[in-house]
Amino acid sequence: MGKGILSGLRIVECADLITGPFCTKLMADLGAEVIKIEEPTVGDKARRMPPFLEDVSHPDRSGLFLYLNTNKLGITLNLENVTAKVIFQQLVEQADILVENTSPHRMEGLGLGYDVLKTVNPRLIMTSITSFGQTGPYKNHKPCDLVSFHMGGMASVTPDWVADPDREPPLKGGGRQADFTTGLTAALITMAAMHGQYSTGLGQHIDVSEQEVVASALARVFVLQSSGAMGRKRGDGPNMERPLPCKDGYIEFHCVESHHWKALMKVMDHPEWGDSELFQDYYARCRNWKTLEPLLAQWTRKRTRDEIYHAMQAERVAFSPVNTTKDLLESAQLLVRGFFVAISHPEAGELDYPGTPYRFSGAPSSPDVPSPLLGQHNEKILCSRLAYTRQEVEEMKRDGII
């Protein structure tokens, strides 16, 4: 910490699970100071979510929590308590950014809404992240990655087409795509607001809705449809190729232009059916995918993903192995780029973590400090930063304030 391009930036995080913590992690991994506030005893809910190291449920063994909270300082505060509220305001006073993902208006209910906090610190950027936003008829609906992904419209285009729309439901993306993308979007708009703060000295309140983040991925579709194109139905297909089975998994590809197809036929040593009218262009190949798929699969099944991948890339055609998580850890490309970072944690030991997706030429941009234990930095923050005495901190501990 402290060497990255965002060193000097001070962030307070009052958030749990994924959206808020991922937003601040992105900045922490670039050197910002993030003070994460957790509820005493209980902590961030992500501490109780799998995967757990050796499948042993433990607040410092959740892979999700460990990943999301690298490079952060952790304190505990019971925000219902008056003293805790004072401490919270003192932290906010010194901060550039507050990121929170509590339910709408909970912060106001605690007397810690933006209207109060901006009088404490007019430079403050407060980023509030919720499933549906701070306003509107659904604002109090229960949040959930599954529901956001579906209500935002992405599930209806995943997969692109299905053979039997009555039996194959719209599909959620793997993992928690809606939550993570929302955290990333929040980081982008928060960073933009920092530019505003730099020139005007003033902060602002930002309201990020997960449903809107998901719906934004369909920006192209909305314009297309408003220009009169009919919405495609999930059963209208096939409209696209599908990954093909290989000796050791699946291969994905983008074979649209005629030169892509010619290259594929060349690598396949020009099978007779390659010149058939059925496959003369992309649209024909999609229409006749049921005929084409077994012909291609017969060939791909006899080969490994890598054989096909490198042969097709040599022809400048976008093929890619469908990597499993195991393949990622063994990928030469990711290894050379140093994507995975070994981090040592007092409870979880040394593990490989996914790093950040960018490299900066002039500064480190990877996590290197493990996630905090619950309340690990209580004394450090309260005594060194806020000048409380050790005795006061002990009393707060006893009273359940921290």
Added chain:
Amino acid sequence: MESSEGTIQPPLANIRIADFTWWQSGPQATQYLAVLGAEVIKVESRQRLDPLRRLAGGTPFLALNRGKKSCTLNLTRPEAVKIVRELIKISDAVVENFAGGVMGRLGLDYQKITEIKPDIVMLSISGLGKTGPEKDYIAYAQTMHAYSGLSSLTGYPGGPPVSLGAFWGDQVAALAGAFSLLAALYHRKKTGQGQYIDLSMSETLSSMIPEGIMDYTMNRRVRLPMGNRDDTIAPHGCYRCRGKDEWVAIAVSTEEEWNDFRRVMGNPEWSRNDRFSTNHKRIRNQDELDRLIEGWTISLDAFEVMEALQRAGIAAGPSQRPEQLITDPQLRERGFFVEMDDPGEGEQRFARMPWLAGASPNMIHSPPPNPGEHNSYVFGKLLGMHEDEIRRLTKDKVIY
């Protein structure tokens, strides 16, 4: 941020971006910046226009290039490269998403650019990054979903891997690109130091599936597609409702919620069965559980199910198609869609950016530029080139 006249200065005012991007990931990244007030100058050539200008009647281009400026330069001509270097000199950042070493061949790689503009911030967005044995490989969103591991976790239980729709990977790479660029530009404001940023789309996607990756690094377990399910709670799925292709997503996360869920369903006999009495058992007997729940939802309207369950504090909502979002009451009340009249295109509907913020704009009203629409502004006003020279270079197809 309101001045005395009440006009708001957007947060990225006074930032100028020389934009060499095409297709989606790059243009979408600079679209965020343009909306937030940056001056984005798209550098293209009639020889090789952004292919998105032609795709699907140009509608994707309309969505991703609003409020940018366009100048046209034929970069195969040395004179054009000279002009572009002048443009870079007066820019704060350069963004590009060409495959392989295109920028290098033009003499516009980071090293060369720092010779003329030492404090430039340059962002390269690529599929697999600009280092490593596969750095020059060709990538599209769909193949990067596969490369990143995301497709291996997406799909129906027991089925093949599935690629997410709607060029999802382009979207997240654009977000990560814009974020990293803004972080670097902020650092530059404070220190005067520039930066090269090498952003990989596949790594962006991989950094957003840590549950799967950490399960492997911690337990050597390879996760497979789970459909709409979750590894910790059940029921967690998408169920058919009344009407053609109508579905509702439901997630029940605690025992208390399960009891409320049963009550909303009218306490059917099957729900009292011991096979569903704990979360653990519900996960084990999920196939049967999902079938029985669908027996309840199938005769109901998806919105009715949402209302009834949300009233009981259970996460639920209809699975909506893009055209259904237009009438979604939540999005409507928050003004998510903006109708605009685009010259030549007629009435169009756009989605604003997914944020509401007092002092940060979320929509841009001016349409995308025509190729070269801002040639006289860029070459004449910004670079101070004489009118005659611009005319000569246009005639010689350097400006082209």
